[in-house]
Amino acid sequence: MAPIAGTYKNETSENFEEFMEKLGVGLMLRKLGSKAKPTVELSEEKGVWTLKTISTMKTTELKFKLGEEVDETSLDGRECKTVFTVDNGKLIQTQKSPKGKDAKFTREFTDTHMTMIAECDGVTSKRVYKRQ
DSSP states (O other): OOOSOEEEEEEEEESHHHHHHHHTOOHHHHHHHHHOOOEEEEEEETTEEEEEEEOSSOEEEEEEOTTOOEEEEOTTSOEEEEEEEEETTEEEEEEEOTTSOOEEEEEEEOSSEEEEEEEETTEEEEEEEEEO
16 A cells, blocks of 8 residues: 655646536636645644645645544635545545535545545546655
C-alpha cells in the first residue's frame, strides 16, 4: 500500500464544475474553483491527521482522527459533520451537511499520484494530483 502522507499538486480535473454545481456552489466560485490547481498536504502525527488545501483562492486546514466526527467548513462554505476512514488503502471523507448537500471524497494513493473521486447526488468528479 502506498503511503497517504505527502504533498500533492493538482494535474487534471474531470467534471469538477458539475460536481460543484450539484453541491449548490454559486457561478463565480464554480468558475474560479474549476480553474484552480490546488496543492494538498496530508500529514499525520500521533494519530492526528492534517489535511491542508492550498490554492490562490483560499487555504484551508482540517485536523481529524480516523473514525471520529469533526466539524468542517468546506471550501464552498457549507458547515459539515465530517468523518474520515481508511478502507482498502483509500482515504474516505464523508461530509454530512444539515443545511446543504452531503458529499463523499475517496482518495486513492500510489507512489506517484493521488486520485480523488468526489460524489454528490449522482454527480462524480475525478481529480488527479501528482505526488511532490
